[in-house]
Amino acid sequence: MGVLSGPQTGDLRTPDGRMMSMGIHQELTARTRAVLPSWLALYYDEPIAIDRGEGRTVWDLEGNEYLDFFGGILTTMTAYSLPEVTAAIAEQAAKVLHTSTLYLNQPMIELAEMVAEMSGIPDAKVFFTTSGSEANDAAMLLATSYRKSNQVLALRNSYHGRSFTAIALTSHRSWSPTGYSGLSVHYVQGPYKVRSPYKDLSDDAFVDAAVADLQQVIDMMTSGDVACMITEPIQGVGGFATPPDGFFKAFKDVLDQYGILFVSDEVQTGWGRTGEHLWGYQAHGITPDIMTFAKGIGNGLSIGGVIARAEIMDCIGANSISTFGGNPLVTAGALANLKYLVEHDLQGNAFKQGSRLYEGLLPIAEETPWILELRGRGLMLAIETVEPGTTQPDSRRAGRLMEETRKRGLLLGKGGLYGNVLRISPPMTVTEEEIDTATAIIAASVSVID
Numbered sequence: 321m322g323v324l325s326g327p328q329t330g331d332l333r334t335p336d337g338r339m340m341s342m343g344i345h346q347e348l349t350a351r352t353r354a355v356l357p358s359w360l361a362l363y364y365d366e367p368i369a370i371d372r373g374e375g376r377t378v379w380d381l382e383g384n385e386y387l388d389f390f391g392g393i394l395t396t397m398t399a400y401s402l403p404e405v406t407a408a409i410a411e412q413a414a415k416v417l418h419t420s421t422l423y424l425n426q427p428m429i430e431l432a433e434m435v436a437e438m439s440g441i442p443d444a445k446v447f448f449t450t451s452g453s454e455a456n457d458a459a460m461l462l463a464t465s466y467r468k469s470n471q472v473l474a475l476r477n478s479y480h481g482r483s484f485t486a487i488a489l490t491s492h493r494s495w496s497p498t499g500y501s502g503l504s505v506h507y508v509q510g511p512y513k514v515r516s517p518y519k520d521l522s523d524d525a526f527v528d529a530a531v532a533d534l535q536q537v538i539d540m541m542t543s544g545d546v547a548c549m550i551t552e553p554i555q556g557v558g559g560f561a562t563p564p565d566g567f568f569k570a571f572k573d574v575l576d577q578y579g580i581l582f583v584s585d586e587v588q589t590g591w592g593r594t595g596e597h598l599w600g601y602q603a604h605g606i607t608p609d610i611m612t613f614a615k616g617i618g619n620g621l622s623i624g625g626v627i628a629r630a631e632i633m634d635c636i637g638a639n640s641i642s643t644f645g646g647n648p649l650v651t652a653g654a655l656a657n658l659k660y661l662v663e664h665d666l667q668g669n670a671f672k673q674g675s676r677l678y679e680g681l682l683p684i685a686e687e688t689p690w691i692l693e694l695r696g697r698g699l700m701l702a703i704e705t706v707e708p709g710t711t712q713p714d715s716r717r718a719g720r721l722m723e724e725t726r727k728r729g730l731l732l733g734k735g736g737l738y739g740n741v742l743r744i745s746p747p748m749t750v751t752e753e754e755i756d757t758a759t760a761i762i763a764a765s766v767s768v769i770d
């Protein structure tokens with residue numbers, strides 16, 4: 321079937337050969353189930369296919385319009401069909417798509433310079449990959465080679481990707497299909513306090529308890545010469561679990577005693593989405609040794625990367641390439657996207673609109689007995705649903721909220737270990753009017769759920 325547009329229906333045969341008429345979404349759902357893996361989860365009881373987008377609005381193949389407050393998992397960072405990005409891609413595509421890393425690559429060099437400068441890491445060098453998983457793989461290659469150790473610390477409730485290495489760093493049952501790994505990974509207490517032994521502690525006491533846990537893990541489970549700790553400043557897939565400011569400074573003080581490198585996975589938190597800071601790590605008064613990024617920088621183009629101090633980046637003793645990593649097409653598009661973000665102060669907009677969204681949602685969260693908490697930073701907010709009066713996760717109500725908001729024209733994301741967290745993270749050009757529309761839709765949807 322070719323490229324389709326506008327409201328459509330399709331025809332399919334029943335097992336006994338009769339033709340049945342169905343909507344295009346129903347037809348594509350059946351074909352997806354037949355030919356794509358069962359573990360590729362789809363949103364919604366009746367899945368949708370997004371046909372096109374403009375700004376923060378998308379249209380599905382059956383002609384329905386939605387305000388998109390998930391941006392393809394925080395990946396459409398600036399806007400859909402942003403003319404500056406579209407033009408840069410078209411211009412580069414008309415010249416050359418790919419040359420390989422064997423030749424000098426002007427847009428890649430320019431993007432690396434910009435990213436290194438923005439990173440806050442001194443004497444920074446950048447290596448581009450095609451995804452966040454591959455960026456984290458590269459970070460582990462650097463850290464384990466530099467430290468000559470395969471021991472790694474990660475946080476409980478983390479997600480770092482789907483490659484073999486990234487799965488090993490992930491501490492989240494729903495996203496951990498295998499326990500095999502060449503790394504020796506130990507997971508320490510992360511920022512997610514709910515249902516942990518520390519759930520009733522104040523922020524300060526929680527930080528102290530988490531540091532004590534970290535110390536004990538290093539002392540009891542490692543030989544001390546750990547390569548690195550990898551963290552998400554706000555845990556994305558884990559349901560936007562947000563630590564108190566300074567949490568990672570307290571961790572880093574311990575890590576520094578052993579020379580353990582600090583890796584900040586900024587795949588979701590990067591580029592100003594948290595509003596107050598360009599990078600999630602900056603809420604903690606630290607500078608990481610290594611940082612990874614992906615998703616938003618390409619606005620949908622397949623690009624990720626790792627940034628590290630030159631002495632760490634250059635410690636690799638053999639050649640290493642990524643055939644497609646940072647090719648001219650993706651770096652030209654990412655460069656235009658990043659320039660737009662900086663020139664239009666989208667970090668400032670994330671702060672302003674994120675605050676407005678938080679203030680709009682707070683009374684709804686406070687009045688609703690099955691909403692445990694509203695949390696997050698900037699344009700990275702989450703609602704956790706529970707059985708009223710308990711901390712028992714309630715994925716049924718989270719699912720209903722997804723369906724009800726969608727019915728009213730708003731797309732949100734889901735997350736959390738139990739699928740009971742709604743994630744709200746629109747493109748960073750979102751307007752005040754769109755924030756108010758989304759808030760009203762969430763309020764109306766919450767009000768019909770018992």
Ligand SMILES: Cc1ncc(COP(=O)(O)O)c(C=O)c1O
Nearest residue numbers: 451452453480481556587588614
């Ligand atoms: C924090 C974090 N790191 C890494 C990844 C993996 O990125 P990718 O899916 O591009 O491999 C993700 C993806 O959701 C992520 O959220």
